[in-house]
Amino acid sequence: MLCSHILLSLQHGSVYKLAFGPKSFVVVSDPIVARYILRENAFSYDKGVLAEILEPIMGKGLIPADLDTWKQRRKVITPGFHALFIEAMVRVFTKCSERTILKLEALIEKGDHGDKSTIVNLEEEFSNLALDIIGLGVFNFDFDSVNKESPVIKAVYGTLFEAEHRSTFYIPYWNLPLTQWIVPRQRKFRSDLKVINDCLDDLIKNAKETRQEADVEKLQQRDYSSLKDASLLRFLVDMRGADVDDRQLRDDLMTMLIAGHETTAAVLTWSIFLLAQNPTKMRKAQAEIDSVLIDGAITAEKLKKLEYIRLIIVEALRLYPQPPLLIRRSLRPDKLPGGYNGAKEGYEIPAGTDIFLSIYNLHRSPYFWDSPNEFEPERFTVPKKDENIEGWAGFDPDRSPGAMYPNEIIADFAFLPFGGGPRKCVGDQFALLESTVALALLLQKFDVELRGSPDEVEMVTGATIHTKNGLWCRLRKRT
Numbered sequence: 161m162l163c164s165h166i167l168l169s170l171q172h173g174s175v176y177k178l179a180f181g182p183k184s185f186v187v188v189s190d191p192i193v194a195r196y197i198l199r200e201n202a203f204s205y206d207k208g209v210l211a212e213i214l215e216p217i218m219g220k221g222l223i224p225a226d227l228d229t230w231k232q233r234r235k236v237i238t239p240g241f242h243a244l245f246i247e248a249m250v251r252v253f254t255k256c257s258e259r260t261i262l263k264l265e266a267l268i269e270k271g272d273h274g275d276k277s278t279i280v281n282l283e284e285e286f287s288n289l290a291l292d293i294i295g296l297g298v299f300n301f302d303f304d305s306v307n308k309e310s311p312v313i314k315a316v317y318g319t320l321f322e323a324e325h326r327s328t329f330y331i332p333y334w335n336l337p338l339t340q341w342i343v344p345r346q347r348k349f350r351s352d353l354k355v356i357n358d359c360l361d362d363l364i365k366n367a368k369e370t371r372q373e374a375d376v377e378k379l380q381q382r383d384y385s386s387l388k389d390a391s392l393l394r395f396l397v398d399m400r401g402a403d404v405d406d407r408q409l410r411d412d413l414m415t416m417l418i419a420g421h422e423t424t425a426a427v428l429t430w431s432i433f434l435l436a437q438n439p440t441k442m443r444k445a446q447a448e449i450d451s452v453l454i455d456g457a458i459t460a461e462k463l464k465k466l467e468y469i470r471l472i473i474v475e476a477l478r479l480y481p482q483p484p485l486l487i488r489r490s491l492r493p494d495k496l497p498g499g500y501n502g503a504k505e506g507y508e509i510p511a512g513t514d515i516f517l518s519i520y521n522l523h524r525s526p527y528f529w530d531s532p533n534e535f536e537p538e539r540f541t542v543p544k545k546d547e548n549i550e551g552w553a554g555f556d557p558d559r560s561p562g563a564m565y566p567n568e569i570i571a572d573f574a575f576l577p578f579g580g581g582p583r584k585c586v587g588d589q590f591a592l593l594e595s596t597v598a599l600a601l602l603l604q605k606f607d608v609e610l611r612g613s614p615d616e617v618e619m620v621t622g623a624t625i626h627t628k629n630g631l632w633c634r635l636r637k638r639t
Contacts, residue, residue, distance in 0.1 A: 174188065174189040174190035174193065174499045174500060174501060174502055174521075174525075174527075175187070175188055175189075175190060175193055175496060175498070175499055175502050175503075175507055178516070183514070184514075185514045185515065185516050186496075186507075186509065186513055186514070186515045186516070187515075187516045187518055187521075188496075188499075188515060188516065188517045188518065189518045189521035189522050189525060190499030190500055190502065190522070191499075191522060191528060191552055191571070191572055191573035191574040192497050192499045192500065192551045192552055192573070193496050193497050193498075193499040193502075194517050194522065194573045194576060194580070195572070195573040195580070195581075196496060196497050197488055197496070197515065197517065198486075198517070198573070198576075198579060198580045198581035198583070198584075199573075199580055199581030199582070200581075201494065202581045202582050202583060203227060203582075204490060204491050204492055204494055205488040205489060205490055205491060205515070206226065206227060206488070206489055206491060207223065207224055207225075207487060207488065207489070208487055208488060208489025208514050208515075209487050209489065209514055210223070210224065210487040211223075211224035211225075211226075212332065213323075213326045213332070214323065214326075216334070216353075217319060217322070217323055217326075217353070217414065217418065218411055218414050218415040218418065219407065219408075219410070219411030219414065220233075220408060220411050221233075221411040221412050221414055221415025221416075222234060222237065222412065222415055222586065223415050223419060224415075230583065233408070233412060234582075234586065236396065236399065236404070237392075237396065237412060237586055238586050239376050239379075239380065239395075239399075240392045240395040240396060241392075241586060241587065241589065241590060242380045243380075244380060244381070244382070244384045245380075245384060245390065245392070245395065246460065246589060246590065246593065247384065247459075247460045248384035248385065248387070248390040249297050249390075249590060249593070249594070250458060250459065250460050250463065250593065250597060252293060252296050252297050252390075253293060253297075253458075253593065253594045253597035253598065254457060254458050254597055254601070255296075256289055256292045256293045256296065256306070256598075257289065257597055257598045257601040257602070258601065259289075259292070259304075259306050259307070260285055260288070260289045260306050260598075260602075261601060261602065261605050263285075263306055263307065264278065264280065264285070264605075264606065264635055265605070265637065267280060268635065268636075268637055275636065276636060276637060277634050277635060277636040278634070278635055279611055279632060279633070279634050279635075280632070280633060280635060281630035281631060281632050281633075282428075282429065282432055282608075282630075282631045282632075282633050283425070283429045283626065283627055283630045283631040284630060285306070286424070286425045286428040286429055286598070287421070287425040288305040288306045289306060289424075289425075289428075289598060290420070290421045290422075290424040290425040290428075290594075291303050291305045291313070291316060291421050292304060292305055292306055293424070293594055294416065294417055294420045294421050294424075295417075296391070297391060297392065297590070297594075298391060298392045298393060298413060298416045298417065298420065299360070299363050299367075299391050299392070299393040299413050300363070300367075300389045300390075300391035300393060300394065301359070301363055303316075311355055312355060312356065312359050314352075315351075315352035315353075315355035315356050316352075316356060316417065316421075318348060318349065318352035319349065319352045319353060319356060319418070320418060320421065320422065322345070322349045322352070323418055323623060324622040324623050324624075325345070325622075334346055334349075356414065356417075357410060357414075360410045360413050360414065361406060361410060363393065363413075364393070364397070364406050364409050364410060364413075365406075367389075367393050367394060367397040368397055371397050371398055372398050373398055373399075373400045374398055374399075374400060375399075375400050376399060376400075379395055379398055379399060392416070393409075393413065396409065396412070397409075416587065419585070419587070420587055420590070420591060422482065422623060422624045423482045423591050423624065424591050424594050424595055424598075425626075426480065426482045426624045426625060426626055427473060427476055427477055427480075427482060427591070427595045428595055428598055428599060429626065429627065429631050430476045430479065430480040430625070431472055431473060431476040431595070431599055432599075432602075432608055432631065432633065433610070433614070433617060433631055434472075434475070434476055434479065434535045435472065435603075435608070436608055436609050436610045436614075436633065437535070437610070437614055438535055441472070441535070441537065442603070442607075442608070444468060445468055445469055445472060445603055446603050446604070446638070448466060448467070448468045448469060449466065449469065449600050449603055449604045450604070452465045452466055453600070453604060458597055458600065458601070463564070463593060463596060463597070464564065466596060466600055468537065469596050469599055469600050469603075470564060470565055470592070470596055471537035471538065471540050471541070471566075472537045472599065473565070473592060473595045473596055473599065474537075474540060474565055474566050474575075474577065474592075475535060475536065475537040475539070475540070477577040478523045478529075478575060478577070479523065479524070479533075479535065480619075480625045481519040481520055481523055481576070481577055481625070482577070482624045482625065483519070483623055483624055484518070484519055484520040484621055484624075484625055485516050485517065485518055485519060485520070486516075486517040486519060486576070486579055487514070487515070487516060487517070488514075488515045488517065489512060489513065489514050489515065490509055490510070490511055490512060490513045490515070491511060492511045493508070493509065493510050493511050494508075494509055495507065495508050495509070496509060497551070499551075500527055500549050500550075500551075500552065501527075517576075519576050519577075520625075522574060522575075522576065523574075523575065523576075525574070527546075527549065528544075528546075528549075528552070528555075528571075528574040529544075529574070530544065540557065540566045540570075541557055542555075542557075543555060543556050543557065543558075552572055552574070553572040554572060555570060555571045555572070555574065555575075556570060557570055559572075564589075564592070564593075565589075565592050567588075568580035568584070578591075604638075605637065605638060606635045606636060606637060606638060607635070607636045607637075607638055608633050608634070608635055609633060609634050610631075610632070610633055610634075611632040611633060611634055612632070617631060
């Protein structure tokens with residue numbers, strides 16, 4: 161389906177209308193138009209269909225929230241992702257990744273393969289790893305899903321599957337009267353949601369009972385290396401002047417649980433999928449890891465030296481963006497720019513127009529990327545400018561000084577792995593660093609190859625891009 165959208169954008173231009181039964185959407189595959197919607201005129205658009213789909217799951221969390229709620233909560237949540245918190249999270253990322261590696265090593269040791277290898281579904285392992293990291297980092301709860309199952313873990317995955325289901329269903333049948341009691345999957349969804357909400361309510365209650373109120377600046381200066389609870393929940397509860405009801409706090413946590421888990425698991429899955437087809441690049445990555453991690457554990461400083469690993473992560477996000485679509489709805493009549501190869505006069509749209517910003521199309525557009533379907537992590541180190549594309553500043557690695565990862569500023573909105581403008585994802589650095597640590601530690605220990613042909617790994621799209629039947633790989637311990 162995504163590939164057909166690329167063909168449509170090449171045939172009909174980077175702004176075109178697409179109909180699904182009685183509903184129609186404007187599809188945008190152009191950085192100039194994307195920049196206008198996401199940054200230049202951001203507050204003339206809300207999340208539209210996406211908010212309607214996710215509201216029963218995430219309530220008024222940052223993703224589906226209306227503009228007023230979003231402005232209030234972003235002011236509170238953004239300071240929580242400060243430098244010392246991120247440094248503390250590197251230790252969490254490492255702890256959880258090492259737990260996964262110990263499990264994989266045990267599988268190799270007890271396996272019946274004579275060459276000391278094991279075959280494993282890495283997509284499933286990455287999903288468990290990402291869930292454990294989110295649990296500890298966001299609300300100080302150890303799912304330990306790498307090693308066990310529990311009612312909470314089952315409920316989390318049930319809710320994730322329902323979120324995926326709803327994101328691909330254009331008719332919200334779950335809103336019909338009695339559906340939540342009659343339809344089996346909707347009954348299960350209500351039950352799963354109650355299990356998770358009860359768990360989150362207990363965590364919020366415990367955090368509030370041990371509250372140590374302080375100003376934001378004081379919280380950001382805490383000794384995070386010695387804190388027993390360095391979670392984001394702890395920060396939000398302790399922040400002076402940020403009192404909020406438990407339901408809003410629970411919505412915030414649920415949003416981070418769903419969104420944070422899905423992105424990281426998918427990024428790691430596709431990074432390995434791409435590397436396994438490019439053994440030279442895998443060896444280059446392992447050589448960098450061996451050089452940087454020669455004298456001990458990963459630290460925030462060492463992450464800065466893992467340049468090639470970081471480029472692999474962002475190249476995987478370019479080829480398999482998570483999510484592949486950003487959804488917006490116009491709050492008032494507007495006029496979109498024509499973009500490259502579009503109508504010079506632009507496009508008039510009425511209030512209530514649903515817009516799909518196709519990140520997948522944009523990231524694979526031959527107009528803005530050389531060899532767009534090829535896996536080339538090195539591309540992010542090379543400037544690119546096309547004087548024929550009026551209104552696009554091109555790609556310049558020096559445009560965002562100090563950035564550890566390429567972003568929408570460097571690419572002038574031709575690269576949008578976490579959105580852009582005021583409603584950009586607040587957890588982007590958390591997700592990128594988490595993925596970098598996990599990938600580096602995995603490649604440090606193992607050589608990885610696909611079990612079968614790359615063609616056997618079928619792609620399924622929804623809220624994220626994932627595989628149809630898992631990413632089955634053979635792992636061997638490196639010598």
